[in-house]
Each structure stands twice: as structure tokens, then as C-alpha cells.
Amino acid sequence: MAKRTLRVSKIREGTVIDHITGGHALDVIKILGITGRTGGIVTVAINIPSKILKVKDIVKVEGRKIASAEVDKIALLAPHATINIIRSYRVVEKQRVKLPKVIRGIVKCANPACISNSDEPVQATFYVEREEPLRLKCHYCGYVMEKQDVLKQF
Ligand code: CTP
Ligand code: ZN
Numbered sequence: 001m002a003k004r005t006l007r008v009s010k011i012r013e014g015t016v017i018d019h020i021t022g023g024h025a026l027d028v029i030k031i032l033g034i035t036g037r038t039g040g041i042v043t044v045a046i047n048i049p050s051k052i053l054k055v056k057d058i059v060k061v062e063g064r065k066i067a068s069a070e071v072d073k074i075a076l077l078a079p080h081a082t083i084n085i086i087r088s089y090r091v092v093e094k095q096r097v098k099l100p101k102v103i104r105g106i107v108k109c110a111n112p113a114c115i116s117n118s119d120e121p122v123q124a125t126f127y128v129e130r131e132e133p134l135r136l137k138c139h140y141c142g143y144v145m146e147k148q149d150v151l152k153q154f
Contacts, residue, residue: 007048008058009043010086011041011043011060012062013063014040014060014063014064014065015060015061015064015084015086016058016059016084016086016091017058017074017078017081017082018058018082019052019081019082020057020059020081021080021132022046022055023046024077025045027077027151027154028074028077029044031070032061039064040062040063040064042062043059044059045057052080053080066083071083071095075098076099076106077134077150078097079099079131083095102139105123107126107136107153109141113141114140125139126145133147134147134150136150
């Protein structure tokens with residue numbers, strides 16, 4: 001089919017989060033704290049055909065940068081996402097999110113009895129057993145967390 005129209009406009013200034021795992025655009029919006037009641041223009045595209053991912057989502061946030069703590073959370077849900085910084089309509093920086101092998105301090109262990117949930121000064125630590133779909137194993141109690149458990153915390 002001929003490409004007749006541009007699906008979503010390019011932005012002048014801001015951040016484009018591209019190659020988001022299909023179905024997770026609204027989770028990314030939540031991670032970024034976007035409620036839609038304040039702030040600038042946000043464009044969300046869901047179920048866009050993609051060669052690499054079959055379908056992908058895209059979130060474009062105008063006039064805003066993304067903090068590294070937010071990038072770390074996005075990596076848990078969308079390990080193939082790219083963060084594109086846009087200035088004067090140009091991509092001036094492109095960064096692929098990266099899921100480290102060990103996750104510290106971003107998510108809590110879902111096992112209430114885990115020592116990382118006690119008063120002890122122990123930071124929640126997980127091993128990434130599988131990236132997609134996500135599977136994390138707690139270093140302290142061995143509890144296995146999946147994407148849904150992580151989503152509940154964002
Ligand atoms: N984009 C945008 N506004 C701009 C420039 C780019 O919204 N002024 C978007 C593009 O639509 C694309 C993403 O930012 O979704 C990355 O742009 P670009 O690097 O030009 O696209 P690709 O080469 O297709 O990126 P990749 O190689 O990461 O797939
Ligand atoms: Zn635990």
C-alpha cells in the first residue's frame with residue numbers, strides 16, 4: 001500500500017520513545033507521570049506495524065527530557081525501546097534502553113516476608129532471568145517476579 005499520510009507528526013523539541021513493546025505505551029505514559037491534565041503535547045501511537053517487533057508503540061513527549069530513573073523502568077517493560085532526543089526537528093541523540101543483568105532499587109520484592117522488605121537496610125536486588133516476557137528472581141528470597149508484578153508497582 002502506498003504511504004499516503006504520515007501517521008503521527010514529527011516533533012520539534014522533546015523526546016520520542018520508539019520501538020516500545022506493543023501494548024505498553026500507556027505504561028510508559030504512567031512511568032513518565034503524564035496524566036494528561038498538565039504539561040505539553042504528548043502523542044501516543046499504539047499497534048504500529050514494525051519489521052522488527054511486528055507491532056510497536058510510540059510515545060512522543062514535546063518539550064521534555066526523560067530522567068535516567070524513568071529510562072530504567074521503561075527498560076523493564078520495553079527492552080527494545082529507543083529514546084530519541086529531538087532538537088529543531090532533528091534526532092540529536094539516540095539511546096537504546098538497556099536492561100542490566102542485575103536490577104537494584106527499581107522494584108520491590110513481591111514477597112512480603114523478604115528481607116529486602118524488612119527494616120534492615122537491604123536494597124531489593126533481582127537477577128534478570130528472562131528479558132521478554134520479563135522474569136526477575138529475587139537475590140534474597142528467590143521469589144520470581146513477572147511483568148504483571150512489576151507493572152503493579154509503577
Ligand atoms: N521523530 C519525530 N520527530 C522528529 C524526528 C523524529 O517524531 N522531528 C521520530 C520518528 O518518527 C521515529 C523516531 O523519532 O519514530 C526516530 O527517528 P529516526 O531516527 O529518524 O527514525 P529511524 O531511523 O526509523 O529510527 P530507528 O533506526 O531507531 O528505527
Ligand atoms: Zn525477595
